[in-house]
Amino acid sequence: MKFEGQKVRIVLNKSFKDDPVLIMRGTVIDESEEGLLITGRIFMKIFEENRMLEKPIDDETKLLFISFSSIRFLELIISDSRFEVLHKKILKEPPLHSSKINREGAF
Numbered sequence: 855m856k857f858e859g860q861k862v863r864i865v866l867n868k869s870f871k872d873d874p875v876l877i878m879r880g881t882v883i884d885e886s887e888e889g890l891l892i893t894g895r896i897f898m899k900i901f902e903e904n905r906m907l908e909k910p911i912d913d914e915t916k917l918l919f920i921s922f923s924s925i926r927f928l929e930l931i932i933s934d935s936r937f938e939v940l941h942k943k944i945l946k947e948p949p950l951h952s953s954k955i956n957r958e959g960a961f
Contacts, residue, residue: 857882861931875899889921913949
C-alpha cells in the first residue's frame with residue numbers, strides 16, 4: 855500500500871512499561887522499505903481532565919523518519935471524516951509545559 859500524501863496518526867512502540875505513549879501526526883511525504891518520512895509533530899498521551907488526551911510536545915512541525923519496526927500501529931485519516939476534525943483540533947493544541955513531559959526512556 856502507498857502512504858505518500860496521506861494524513862496519518864502513528865503510535866510508536868514503547869520500550870518499557872512506564873514509557874509515555876508517543877504519537878506522530880502529520881502527512882507522509884515519502885516511504886521506503888525501512889519506514890516513512892513524514893512532516894508533522896510529536897505528541898504524548900497524558901491524563902488530564904479525567905481522560906486521556908494527546909498533547910504536542912512542542913509547537914514546531916518537523917521532518918520525521920519513522921522506521922516500520924518502531925510503529926505499533928498506523929491510522930490513516932480520511933478527509934471529511936470526524937477523525938479529520940479531531941486531527942485538526944489536536945494539531946491546534948498548545949504544547950505541553952516541559953515539566954509535564956516524561957522524557958525518561960522516551961528520548
